[in-house]
Amino acid sequence: MIEYLLLAPLLTSILCFFSRTKKQVETISVSGSIITLLLGLTLVVDVYKHEVIVTWQNALFADAFSAYIVLIVSIVGFVASLYSVGYMGHEHKHGIIDDKKLRLYYSLFHIFMFTMLLVGVTNNLGLWIAIEMTTLVSALLMILYSRKSSIEAAWKYMIICTVGITFALFGTILTYFAAVNILGETGDALNWTSLIAVADQFDPTIMKLAFIFILIGYGTKAGLAPMHTWLPDAHSEAPTPVSALLSGVLLNCAMYGIIRFYTIATKSTGEAFTSNLLIIFGLLSLGIAVPFILLQEDYKRLLAYSSVEHMGIIALGIGFGGVFGIFGAILHMFNHAMTKSLMFFGAGNILLKHETKEIFNISGVVKTMPVTGTMFVVGTLAITGSPPFSIFISEFTILAAGFSNGHIGAAVLFLLFIIMIFAGFFNNVSRMVFGNPKPGIEKGDMSRWTLVAMGILMVFIIVLGVYIPTPFYDMIMRVVEIVR
Amino acid sequence: MISQIIISFFQIIIILALSPLLSGIIKKIKAFFQIRKGASIFQPYYDIAKLLRKDSVVSENVSWIFHAAPVISFAAVLTAGLIVPVFISNMPFSFAGDLIAVVYLFALARFFTALASLDAGSSFGGMGGSREMFIASMVEPALMLSIFAVALNVGSTNLSQISQTVSAMGLSAVSPYHLLAFVAFLIIAIAETGRIPVDNPATHLELTMIHEAMILEYSGKQLAIVELGAMVKQLLVFSLLANIFFPWGIADSVGFGSIAIALIVFLIKIIVLGAIIAIIETSTAKWRLFRLPDLLSVSLMLSFLSLVSFIIVKGG
């Protein structure tokens, strides 16, 4: 099962690389991502039935948490591939990229999907390899345009994330060491399930050290402050569909790593240590995002900083702990993925239309692009945590967890920060979206593909804002059980 | 029922009949203090009669408000006249309103007069209206506090109730807080009736006029009503002063004798009050408009002191 899921994007990628026309490559890409999505959903159902699936000599592994990540990756991947058709099609039509680059883009896109799926379904140490691979592939995607700024961003991304990842590897090695001390030198010492089972016997000091390295390492990749510095550059310079994947999914993948290790480390070090660290980093990320969002001039960077903020919120949720906190954090991963992708898609359409990323040079988007503009505004409200959209539910749950678990100061700060972020975010977006359009911008929305992609995400955002379907709820509860 | 309507009717007649007289008396007393001979105390009657015979000159800019205002104002003041006890304490229409309602009825009257002042489009009218409303705004809080001070003593704002209670208490009603409230109310009464030092009813210099500027555009019959309305209001304010603070002698039941006595006592009371006003008018100069808040804060503070001293004396 898992193998097929991993094979699908790889095959799609190869096919994309060897296809001829634009039409062909688009068809292959979209159908490939549909297949990936279907396989992903099948995996989710399977996991739902069998609890845990293990294949390939324990190297591949899927429990509810993995399935959850796979679900996020495949949904966002699917909509991003739809969006790519519209977005890259527009770029192609305007001669910004040629046929060759288009093919390269699609094949890298699917390899990127592959690496992210791998993050979800790999067993422990493989996680490190998979996350490093995501860095490598996405750096390549970033330099597709060979603009000065993209290269700069890609370099920073590459270097900083590799450094981070190296730390994570160190943390992993330490964990392995702690496990080997208990389990002996078997291959099992790297499996989630076997680790969890004996985690409470691990040496706490080593696990503390390991957790610190993991937190810095995957935290770098997840964009937790103060290691987030590469993030705004990378997310704003990547092609927009890739930005969506980076912000919406890749960060979650890194968070996934942190949460996995959090579970293990907590069993050994006690909750106070890990939780406090997560709360500190979470608050720091939220706090750092505030000034940048308040005084932002580039809307893609705005979205990127918002991702820093949301990763902080997830860390905070895990740090607050308890069923509520973890539930909120896990739900937030999904909600953030959907909403942030929507925002990036909207930003992408605006970018295509205006060919500038300066907030000051854009106005009246609702007039020139009514559908995009409306969804962008609604997305803004959603991403800043206004009800009745899904992020509100998860943020509220996290906040409630903070209160009920006694982290009142942190919870109040959290609330303060998100209110400030709301003000900044909304101020910037309303400058772009409302008012009269700048002269020379003609009326008309972007291609249907982009709007359909946004529409699909919109459904998730609104429905999850008022209703959590029971299967989905059960699934998250199972993830919560795994994490606790 | 019939007797009550008769009493009410009688009260209105008395009010209408006495109010020009009060103006005349005040003017006469003022003249006495200024060592002048002064006009007859019946001069206001002559004035009104003369005005009623005259044609009205009406500005071409006005709307129906201008025509309606005197009538509505006059009616509002007369309605207040049915609530304010003059010679009998249990007023038949006292159910229709209390002291607060009287205040608001005066406000209604003032509101329409001030509206009319703006209708002709003259600057003087606007200025008068603005100042009149300004003074009214300053008066209001002090007035409300003094009403509270009075009501605290009696436990009601119903005017009949107040006069009956105070009159039943006799001289024992006189107490520091009673007197404080009286002085506060007196200052308010001066402001409400447009007397020096707040307003000079005798001035004919447009820039210093307040009430007079407001009704500058009126002439003839309409002016007669407006003037009469002002006089009635003045009488009512004095009756309030008299019958809230010194209601002794007021009739508490319908009866020819008691009403006759009550009327005489009432006349004496308002003449005394008129004399007080006249003394104040001759002994002070008109204050600058923007010094008036000070005056009314004095009243406000007096009412507040009255309130506090009541609470202290009566315990609480």
Next chain:
Amino acid sequence: MIYNNLFYGLIIFFLIGAMLSIVFNKRDRLSTYVSFLSAAIASVFGIIFSISVIFGEPFSLSLSGSSFLNFGFFIDRLSAFFILVISISVFAVSIYSIGYTREYYGKKNIGYLGFLYNIFILSMILVVSANNAIMFLIVWELMSVISFFLVIFEHEKPETRKAGFIYIVMTHIGTGFIILSFLILGGASGSFSFESFSAYGSTMPPLLKDLAFLFALIGFGAKAGIVPLHIWLPYAHPAAPSNVSALMSGVMIKTAIYMFIRVFFDFLGADVPWWGFLVFALGAVSALTGIMYAVVEPDIKKMLAFSSIENIGIILLGIGASMIFFASGSPVLSAIAAIAALYHLLNHSIFKGLLFMGAGSILYSTHTKNIEELGGLIKKMPVMALLFLIGVLSISALPPFSGFASEWLLLQSMLLSFNSTDSMIRIVLPVGAAALALTGALAAFCFLKTFGIGFLALPRSEHAEHAKDPNKPMLIGMGIFALLSILLGLLPGYMVTFLDRIVRDFAGASAFDQPFSFGISGILKIPSTAMSISTPAILAIMLIFILILLSMRFIRDPSATRVYETWGCGQPISTARNEYTARAFSKPVQIWFKNIFRPVRELRASYTVSPLIKESFKFEVRVEQIFERYLYTPVVDLMLGKSRTIKHIQTGSIHAYLAYIFGTMVILMLYIIIGGSL
């Protein structure tokens, strides 16, 4: 069963209105009729529903949601009362809107407006009927967001965008505090349902209770517009289309009052004395501040918005008094004060709606909101002027109109403080009454100015010159409100008995209980104190006097009237330029409160040949918004300044970024070493 149907009917018609107006959004006229008629029908359902709940049993309905998020409604008499207030307003405003939106035909997307309008009202109704905190927060914010979109409906104008921004930020801050308050309550009661809030809320430890109270006060206060959280209101309400302003000012801010009562009485038990005093003081400050700014404001809609702050203040005086009495153990007095507050709330929703619609009509036919450019409208738009005058008289609390009845009752409820044994209450409440009196007088001043300058004398501009009465639907909408203003003023006794049914539930006593009881019918009376008014009697007496006066031929003799120009010291200067301006009219008040207004005056003269020969003068007077200047601006500046400093960490240098990671590592290492060896 019938409840269910009525309630569903109400919701369905709003949804139909919303959906159909989107469907027909290309056809202006059709979507106008569909959306607003549908809203009107829904509001009729709302009126019937709420009345039947008030006279019947509380209604509850739970929708099966997931185990995590569940939705349900609980409508007791208090909720029903607010649904009634909303529905009445919506009915009239919807009819008005049919006419008003003609203004936008071809210019704006009416379908979009209709959609937002219907959803907005629906969200308000859901706000007052939610039965748990999460659902409440969702619909509460939905209401805020939709109203935000309505505020920026004319988003082409920069000031509208600014208004919208301030509004949404303030409301968001408010929501933050509400969330805190609910979290405290939720933490204590272990659930987010309102039922458990009211079961456990009052048993919380005092500190938590105080915090929950304060957070709720700030949170809902931001929506209600109590000073100093009011700053959004004078921006947002004028910016919205007038029909929406009527609803925002008339009913939306009242939903916060609903929550005040719900939280303070129902959830927290209202048994802490200082709460009431705080609310009371805030009410007084809001009322005074609101009306002071209203007096000097030349923009009609902005003036009305300030006046809404004032009226919220008045309502809060009532709520505060009610809380004070409640905490001091006099539930009957508490009930009376609460009745007064609710009465005023209902009245305000109607006359403020009427006035906003009037302002909308002025805007519709003159295209200006600036009172200095109006004048003479009473002759150009006679019907509208009459209706507006009724609104003006009501809001100025002049007998026998509605504002008078409720303010009278409020003053009486304060006066009843002499029955209290607590000297604090006996001193504070009269002072509040004095503040209320000042407020009332200034309100009269303010609206006299508005009507006098705006409607009387000569037109001051081209705009006003060509005004004419608005179309029928607009007049009908306003007419309904004008009629209600009169009726509510004339039926104080009935209203009090009606409101008593509602108040009984939360104040724990009926105003009819001994020793106070209200007479029914047209007389409003508190027997033990003999205090009574009867507005019908006042009206009747006045009418009799007026008829007598008019029947006297020698008083009103048309043949004896001569028309001539206005007297101007003998000079024929009867032009609009010589009229008294609104600014001049309000000048005394501005000077009186100059410490608060801090007026800025500028006189600029330009000349061509010599400085002695001036060509033109420009005189400008501005009034300072002190809360903005001294409270909000410094905070925002500080925040932005700090942000600018912090932003330097993103230097662009990869070395610095790596150093951050290095630093983080070192710090955490030290943390481990310290933690590890100790």
Next chain:
Amino acid sequence: MEEVIFGSNIMQLFIALILVSTFMILGSTRLYSCVRAFGIQSFLLACVATVVGISTGKIDLYIVALLTLIIKAAVIPYIFIYIIREIKVKREIDLYVGISPSLIIGGILVVISYYLIRSISVITELSSFALSASMSLVSIGLFIMISRKKAIMQMLGILIMENGLFLGAISLTNGMPLLVELGIFFDVLIGVLIMGILIFRINKTFETIDTDMLKNLIG
């Protein structure tokens, strides 16, 4: 068990030499010598792996040693030299921190690492000199990245960190499972290739590989 292996003289010598090679990189101003020092360091690592392999008898470690030798000691230095030649980069490395201060900081880092590892090993029975060396390598690698301006030196810094981890893995657990080890090698190689591509791109667009120029994305 580890104490036995890592306590041996030959092992101590190798580890000391690895540290020395690191200081060679720190103390050098020439790109070539840096690359050469890195090659030596990798070679020494391969030696360490072999020694551990001999003492534990695990065949996995021989494979790892061989791979280290091929990839880290040969291929990667070759890639470096290729890049340096191709883009005709100036041979000096530009520094933020001078050579002597760098060396001093490097020394301090070694001491801190040693102290850190010791303070932990006091509580746990964790070894040892090798681990503190590995810790030093990681921190010095990061320090090199921070203090050197050339993009290519940052790449080198990462590889030094990687080597440090390798040493750590071996010293702690006698190496990771082979599959994982292979994956890491694969990643490192691809990473180096992609960084190489990036360096070429940087050179092409910015006409320098001085990362000081990469400061356009701020705020």
